[in-house]
Amino acid sequence: MFERYGFHGVSVNQIVNECGTSKGGFYHHFASKDELLFVIHDYFISYALTKAQEAIDSNQLPTEKMQKIITSFLKVFDLYKPHISVFYQESIYLKPQYVKAIKEKRQSYKQIIFAVIKEGIQTGEFRPELPVEITGMSILGMVNWSYKWYKKDGDKSIEEIADIYVDLILNSLLTDQAKQEWRFKDYFLKNN
Amino acid sequence: MFERYGFHGVSVNQIVNECGTSKGGFYHHFASKDELLFVIHDYFISYALTKAQEAIDSNQLPTEKMQKIITSFLKVFDLYKPHISVFYQESIYLKPQYVKAIKEKRQSYKQIIFAVIKEGIQTGEFRPELPVEITGMSILGMVNWSYKWYKKDGDKSIEEIADIYVDLILNSLLTDQAKQEWRFKDYFLKNN
DNA sequence: CAGGACAGACCAACCAGTCGGTTTAAGCCT
DNA sequence: AGGCTTAAACCGACTGGTTGGTCTGTCCTG
Numbered sequence: 001m002f003e004r005y006g007f008h009g010v011s012v013n014q015i016v017n018e019c020g021t022s023k024g025g026f027y028h029h030f031a032s033k034d035e036l037l038f039v040i041h042d043y044f045i046s047y048a049l050t051k052a053q054e055a056i057d058s059n060q061l062p063t064e065k066m067q068k069i070i071t072s073f074l075k076v077f078d079l080y081k082p083h084i085s086v087f088y089q090e091s092i093y094l095k096p097q098y099v100k101a102i103k104e105k106r107q108s109y110k111q112i113i114f115a116v117i118k119e120g121i122q123t124g125e126f127r128p129e130l131p132v133e134i135t136g137m138s139i140l141g142m143v144n145w146s147y148k149w150y151k152k153d154g155d156k157s158i159e160e161i162a163d164i165y166v167d168l169i170l171n172s173l174l175t176d177q178a179k180q181e182w183r184f185k186d187y188f189l190k191n192n
Numbered sequence: 193m194f195e196r197y198g199f200h201g202v203s204v205n206q207i208v209n210e211c212g213t214s215k216g217g218f219y220h221h222f223a224s225k226d227e228l229l230f231v232i233h234d235y236f237i238s239y240a241l242t243k244a245q246e247a248i249d250s251n252q253l254p255t256e257k258m259q260k261i262i263t264s265f266l267k268v269f270d271l272y273k274p275h276i277s278v279f280y281q282e283s284i285y286l287k288p289q290y291v292k293a294i295k296e297k298r299q300s301y302k303q304i305i306f307a308v309i310k311e312g313i314q315t316g317e318f319r320p321e322l323p324v325e326i327t328g329m330s331i332l333g334m335v336n337w338s339y340k341w342y343k344k345d346g347d348k349s350i351e352e353i354a355d356i357y358v359d360l361i362l363n364s365l366l367t368d369q370a371k372q373e374w375r376f377k378d379y380f381l382k383n384n
Numbered sequence: 385c386a387g388g389a390c391a392g393a394c395c396a397a398c399c400a401g402t403c404g405g406t407t408t409a410a411g412c413c414t
Numbered sequence: 415a416g417g418c419t420t421a422a423a424c425c426g427a428c429t430g431g432t433t434g435g436t437c438t439g440t441c442c443t444g
Contacts, residue, residue, distance in 0.1 A: 009285075012434060022391045023435080029389090033434065093201075129381045134348065134356045141337025142330045149329055156326065164326045172360040189321045204400060215401080216425045225400065390441075398433075407424070414417090 009089045038098045041087045044080035045105045048073060052112045062120030063170060063178070067187055069116065070143060070169060071162040077147045078158040084147050113139060117173070126173045139169055164189065201281045230290040233279045236272035237297045240265060244304045254312030255362060255370070259379055261305065262335060262361060263354040269339045270350040276339050305331060309365070318365045331361055356381065 012033055016026050030036045051072035055065045077084065094102070113136045120126030143165060150161070167189045171179075179188075204225050208218050222228045243264035247257045269276065286294070305328045312318030335357060342353070359381045363371075370376060 025390045129383050134353055137341055138334045138360055142334035145333025145337055168330055168364040172363045191321050214425045
């Protein structure tokens with residue numbers, strides 16, 4: 001077996017070749033390959049966190065907050081697909097300091113989602129029998145996974161996908177009573 | 193910077209050391225590291241596929257089929273968590289022949305889920321306004337992602353998590369009419 | 385002419401895979 | 415039962431090649 005296929009993610013040599021630069025240039029700007037990966041991750045996670053924070057800081061109903069979070073979450077995949085793909089290929093064996101920093105930001109995002117679900121249950125919009133953590137993780141998983149299949153030139157735009165996800169999620173979360181309220185009707189897909 | 197942390201997944205040396213065997217022994221049983229990874233993946237994906245196939249071959253309502261698929265899907269994470277973890281760390285740069293074989297099995301699984309959703313829409317159990325592919329991918333993502341956080345000794349058992357996921361998914365899928373039918377009541381969480 | 389930006393040869397570490405040799409154990413003959 | 419044969423199981427030093435990172439030096443700009 002002689003064939004090799006480029007084993008372990010993207011090497012620094014590949015990066016500098018495709019950028020038309022050099023090893024020296026690269027290490028002049030980044031302390032290590034780990035740092036580059038961290039910066040790439042920070043770029044898109046910061047966008048997601050900012051948008052989610054904006055949503056929960058607003059004076060809106062939990063349903064509306066959830067809609068805004070899901071929509072901006074999916075938007076991240078549209079804006080930063082390349083960043084995210086690099087990161088998911090490489091992320092496993094970063095130095096502990098970088099892993100820590102990344103985990104903290106992801107933890108914050110998770111907590112925002114949990115907080116909205118809790119608030120929605122308190123206001124009576126969301127079903128009280130739902131366990132906050134598992135429900136939150138299911139939402140995170142459902143949306144996060146879409147980076148694996150979403151294509152910019154696919155059948156559906158990111159906004160259309162977001163509308164579908166919001167419909168699916170709110171159908172799971174809202175109480176029967178809340179679903180019948182007029183103010184929420186715009187969040188559901190039209191029954192053709 | 194001298195420190196190294198074992199960069200790219202698990203090396204063959206690490207594997208044979210921890211197994212108390214040797215390079216020679218390893219390559220006596222496997223043609224390549226790729227083949228080992230393929231065998232590991234095939235082990236758990238075959239279980240999932242078999243269970244899902246059993247579900248759709250049964251003479252049951254789409255709702256019941258979906259419940260069986262989700263439950264067995266989650267069970268895979270309980271049974272094969274180590275296999276799955278190894279695979280997700282390593283999978284990116286397999287030789288094309290292995291990638292092809294793996295993608296085919298994953299494609300089959302996807303098609304089974306799509307088929308159940310289609311059938312459910314045809315029988316009137318599931319909401320006709322839902323797009324089959326996106327809905328299917330959202331279910332796949334939601335369940336698949338749980339390998340990242342599920343712990344055997346966590347708060348909730350895999351069966352409890354499955355019950356919650358089935359509730360969430362069926363609340364998204366079922367029509368208002370179907371939800372009120374007596375025969376589906378057991379699939380929903382109790383309203384305490 | 386000073387200092388940041390960049391180039392690329394170079395290095396030690398590490399990787400998947402090889403190969404000649406050794407151990408183990410089962411089958412067979414007497 | 416005990417020796418003989420044979421092949422599979424297993425070992426680990428070794429190889430060719432790639433990796434992340436370093437270092438010396440050059441270029442460019444103020």
